Amino acid sequence: MNISEASKASGLSIDTIRFYEKAGMLPAAPRDRRGWRVFNADAVEWLRNLERLRATGMPLANVRRFAVLVHAGDAAAVSGTAERLTILRRHQLRLADRQNELDACKTYLAHKISVYEAMEAKEQ
DSSP: OOHHHHHHHHTOOHHHHHHHHHTTOSOOOOBOTTSOBOOOHHHHHHHHHHHHHHHTTOOHHHHHHHHHHHHHGGGGHHHHHHHHHHHHHHHHHHHHHHHHHHHHHHHHHHHHHHHHHHHHHHHO
16 A cells, blocks of 8 residues: 555554654565555554554654664564563553643542532522
8 A cells, every 4th residue: 555545544644654754663665666665554553553652642762762673673682672661661650650640630620620619609
């Protein structure tokens, strides 16, 4: 499939796909006679993986490093696996911290809402 079809299949914009490609975050892929990248189902799934990592708030530099390690394959098998796991675990901790922050914000907002609802009820 071409980049337009990959865009539709992955839900990413063509610009985002090109950015990921230029950043070295996509695996090597065959090109057609015009020199255009040919995307297969694995490439589209990888695009979805990149987007999921970004959706979690993972910094782009970490996503980029993760992608490089994934595509290094056997060349960095043991150390690459350990580093990928470290990247994911550290990000999981950041997400847990962020979740705690969001939970505190929800609690604060619920309190403020109840205060203003009580004030409103007194006014009526």
